[in-house]
Ligand SMILES: [Zn+2]
């Protein structure tokens with residue numbers, strides 16, 4: 001049910017999507033994509049993005065950062081998690097739903113891909129006459145590394161967490 005896909009060089013992908021939308025692929029856009037690419041497991045605030053872009057010698061104002069983020073969001077190249085922005089690790093994957101696992105202990109954010117929307121779509125349409133457009137879920141818990149670190153201290157504690165995803169979706 002879950003798939004881990006390899007990281008993908010996203011700049012060319014973004015350029016193609018921008019061309020389709022008639023957006024210009026500017027040096028600032030490339031620089032912003034590179035900045036987000038440096039932090040694959042950490043959503044960045046607008047202020048941090050701006051600061052990091054300066055380090056890449058890209059002079060940019062806040063309005064421009066927002067405009068570029070808006071466009072990247074429109075082509076689904078980025079996600080918004082916990083008030084920050086993060087590069088999508090597989091934007092070409094349009095057949096599965098993209099969600100994030102957020103670790104409460106270390107703050108690591110990782111993207112997961114799930115197949116269930118067709119089932120929910122059918123169920124909601126059948127039972128409620130509801131037309132599903134999008135699903136917005138963030139999973140919060142303890143990442144594998146943190147769970148293993150704490151399970152060496154308390155061996156019995158980490159066990160129930162492993163089946164979380166499976167049990168959440170088993171009723172569909
Ligand atoms: Zn994604």
Ligand SMILES: [Zn+2]
Nearest residue numbers: 103106143146
């Ligand atoms: Zn963790």
